[in-house]
Amino acid sequence: MNLNKDIGIILRNYTDKYNKNEIIDLKRFCKLNKRKFFLANNIKLAINLNLDGVYIPSFNKNLCIKKYNFRKNFLILGSAHNIFEIKVKEKQGVEVLFLSPLFKTKNYKRGLEVIKFNLLSQSSDKKIIALGGINKKNINKLKITNAHGYSGISYFSEKL
8 A cells, every 4th residue: 555556466375276266366555556466377367357467477388368358458567587588578468578587586586687678678678677686785776777766575574
């Protein structure tokens, strides 16, 4: 509630089956708070529940997503860590690409850092979102990236 209204929410759950009622509740919350709401890795459910879009993680390399009939403003987000994954996401029809990790994280001991991030981001004409390891100490480095925006669980958690 304290965060900027431009911040959307992606529900990611890679271990359990999605709870449809929980998704409907989150959709209602997002609509009341004028936030975009995306579901990770379940295109069919995102379409059926009329969500704002879907997020396709880097490990999903399925190229059959084009078989779906997307409504006009349905947004497809995706993530990538390297040039190969960027090209896969482009073939999947991703419109916004999360490129990560910009900085080192708990799971990634080596971040791309600014120069490699900028080089990779130039390999695509998609909107690029910086992801990974963003915190109060390095947030100003985003100004010298080609990022259209940024995302960061740790950073936004610090602000709450």
